[in-house]
Amino acid sequence: MLRDQLLAQSPADLVVFLDEHLRSGRYLVQVVAECEVLYHGRAASVADAGDYLVMLKPDGSLQVHGYRGVKPVNWQPQTDEVWATLEDGQAVLVAERRSPEELVRVVFLETSLVQALELREGSGFVLMGTEAEMQRALARAPELIEPGLTVLDRELPTDVGGIDLFARDAQGCLVVVELKRAKATQEAVHQLARYVARVRELTGEPVRGVLAAPTITKPALAALQRAALAFREVTALPEPDAGPSQGALFEFA
Amino acid sequence: MLRDQLLAQSPADLVVFLDEHLRSGRYLVQVVAECEVLYHGRAASVADAGDYLVMLKPDGSLQVHGYRGVKPVNWQPQTDEVWATLEDGQAVLVAERRSPEELVRVVFLETSLVQALELREGSGFVLMGTEAEMQRALARAPELIEPGLTVLDRELPTDVGGIDLFARDAQGCLVVVELKRAKATQEAVHQLARYVARVRELTGEPVRGVLAAPTITKPALAALQRAALAFREVTALPEPDAGPSQGALFEFA
DNA sequence: ACATGAATATTGGAT
DNA sequence: ATCCAATTTTCATGT
Numbered sequence: 001m002l003r004d005q006l007l008a009q010s011p012a013d014l015v016v017f018l019d020e021h022l023r024s025g026r027y028l029v030q031v032v033a034e035c036e037v038l039y040h041g042r043a044a045s046v047a048d049a050g051d052y053l054v055m056l057k058p059d060g061s062l063q064v065h066g067y068r069g070v071k072p073v074n075w076q077p078q079t080d081e082v083w084a085t086l087e088d089g090q091a092v093l094v095a096e097r098r099s100p101e102e103l104v105r106v107v108f109l110e111t112s113l114v115q116a117l118e119l120r121e122g123s124g125f126v127l128m129g130t131e132a133e134m135q136r137a138l139a140r141a142p143e144l145i146e147p148g149l150t151v152l153d154r155e156l157p158t159d160v161g162g163i164d165l166f167a168r169d170a171q172g173c174l175v176v177v178e179l180k181r182a183k184a185t186q187e188a189v190h191q192l193a194r195y196v197a198r199v200r201e202l203t204g205e206p207v208r209g210v211l212a213a214p215t216i217t218k219p220a221l222a223a224l225q226r227a228a229l230a231f232r233e234v235t236a237l238p239e240p241d242a243g244p245s246q247g248a249l250f251e252f253a
Numbered sequence: 254m255l256r257d258q259l260l261a262q263s264p265a266d267l268v269v270f271l272d273e274h275l276r277s278g279r280y281l282v283q284v285v286a287e288c289e290v291l292y293h294g295r296a297a298s299v300a301d302a303g304d305y306l307v308m309l310k311p312d313g314s315l316q317v318h319g320y321r322g323v324k325p326v327n328w329q330p331q332t333d334e335v336w337a338t339l340e341d342g343q344a345v346l347v348a349e350r351r352s353p354e355e356l357v358r359v360v361f362l363e364t365s366l367v368q369a370l371e372l373r374e375g376s377g378f379v380l381m382g383t384e385a386e387m388q389r390a391l392a393r394a395p396e397l398i399e400p401g402l403t404v405l406d407r408e409l410p411t412d413v414g415g416i417d418l419f420a421r422d423a424q425g426c427l428v429v430v431e432l433k434r435a436k437a438t439q440e441a442v443h444q445l446a447r448y449v450a451r452v453r454e455l456t457g458e459p460v461r462g463v464l465a466a467p468t469i470t471k472p473a474l475a476a477l478q479r480a481a482l483a484f485r486e487v488t489a490l491p492e493p494d495a496g497p498s499q500g501a502l503f504e505f506a
Numbered sequence: 507a508c509a510t511g512a513a514t515a516t517t518g519g520a521t
Numbered sequence: 522a523t524c525c526a527a528t529t530t531t532c533a534t535g536t
Contacts, residue, residue, distance in 0.1 A: 032254050045514080048376040059321040067311055069531080071513095117306065125300045127529085130529095182530095185509075236296070295529040324516060414511090472525090
């Protein structure tokens with residue numbers, strides 16, 4: 001997978017290396033160097049001279065990593081053009097994209113390492129415990145929310161947003177369900193309240209609101225109760241020691 | 254900055270290398286390999302055997318990069334423990350964190366490259382064009398929103414969220430301003446409507462609502478007008494050809 | 507530790 | 522191209 005590598009080369013050599021390996025669009029290129037980074041686009045930033053790891057992927061995406069954090073210091077998703085030039089005896093890398101118009105510029109002051117890697121396209125990847133999965137599972141087994149519930153619609157669009165699950169309860173009352181895969185916050189309560197109010201207006205019927213999530217913040221629970229809405233605990237992933245019914249329900253089919 | 258590097262070594266050597274260089278907590282370690290990745294925590298995922306670049310930073314954060322995208326395929330922010338072991342003749346890397354309880358497990362099937370880098374702590378970094386900056390600038394020069402406006406408060410907390418700018422207009426009417434550094438969406442309109450309604454309830458006074466952003470989506474503008482709220486164009490960054498007043502206003506002091 | 511909200515959010519999906 | 526909503530969001534900040 002390692003295709004080529006240079007150690008402590010001259011700026012001119014670095015430019016040639018980058019030029020060659022970026023051109024093909026087949027390599028992931030890394031440069032470890034002391035450098036300065038400028039960004040201008042949706043926002044703008046300046047990073048003073050420091051040690052960074054610059055990663056360029058074959059899709060034109062760029063990221064500049066510091067010594068900590070998952071998030072790069074600077075980055076740029078899928079750019080349209082990437083090139084390297086020699087300016088005043090220094091190697092400079094520029095990545096540009098249109099729409100939005102953005103530019104990242106890296107000046108390499110002292111390069112330690114450059115390398116080109118070839119990563120074959122990844123194979124299978126499966127993610128479990130998403131909100132979409134939760135929604136499918138609860139649509140199939142709405143009794144997990146409450147007994148006697150009938151699901152009328154999923155992702156029902158209204159003029160104030162999409163309702164995750166729209167249902168009718170055992171007594172025939174309309175129910176709006178808002179789902180969260182993680183701890184529900186006040187924002188989720190506001191969303192639910194908005195949907196419930198709108199459905200009441202549109203139908204003239206009484207409407208109940210249920211927030212279904214694995215947990216809820218204390219302030220959110222208070223707001224929920226003030227608004228006469230309900231919380232129902234639902235987990236996105238089966239517990240390690242969950243019973244077979246729960247486990248089976250949320251297993252990936 | 255490159256401290257150590259191994260090419261195409263045995264699983265046992267890989268484990269030794271990882272063990273040595275992870276222990277100190279001073280190195281950024283990378284492994285380029287064909288590997289499988291398992292994740293279990295807030296969600297769960299499985300990545301089949303494929304080529305990935307695994308990066309471990311000294312803070313315990315982990316990321317597994319594929320051939321495209323800024324976002325890693327798998328990752329883990331600041332873990333509490335990282336270790337490597339030999340299992341059935343294969344090198345295995347595990348990164349674990351408590352709170353939330355999460356685990357990433359990488360099985361290296363065929364390693365191409367391992368290296369340890371030392372990146373000295375970064376120096377100065379300045380970001381311009383944030384919402385906080387916009388807020389400061391507009392609080393100092395509220396006439397950019399409308400003439401005669403007086404700012405009463407910033408980040409004013411209410412029980413339905415924090416109001417970005419709370420003000421009084423030339424006629425003495427209360428004004429709630431919601432700021433967005435990028436294109437405003439319907440969500441911003443909902444937020445603003447909620448604040449305006451709450452302030453009306455609390456004060457009994459008439460209240461105007463203004464959404465200040467560089468642009469707004471078409472549906473959001475429609476919703477804004479239905480709710481009798483106003484849009485005001487405000488840019489987070491000075492235009493390249495902006496006049497001196499605009500430019501000076503938003504310059505980083 | 508908990509909660510909130512911004513972000514150059516990124517990314518995928520729907521229209 | 523636009524717009525919306527999820528995200529293992531991450532991350533900084535305030536309480």
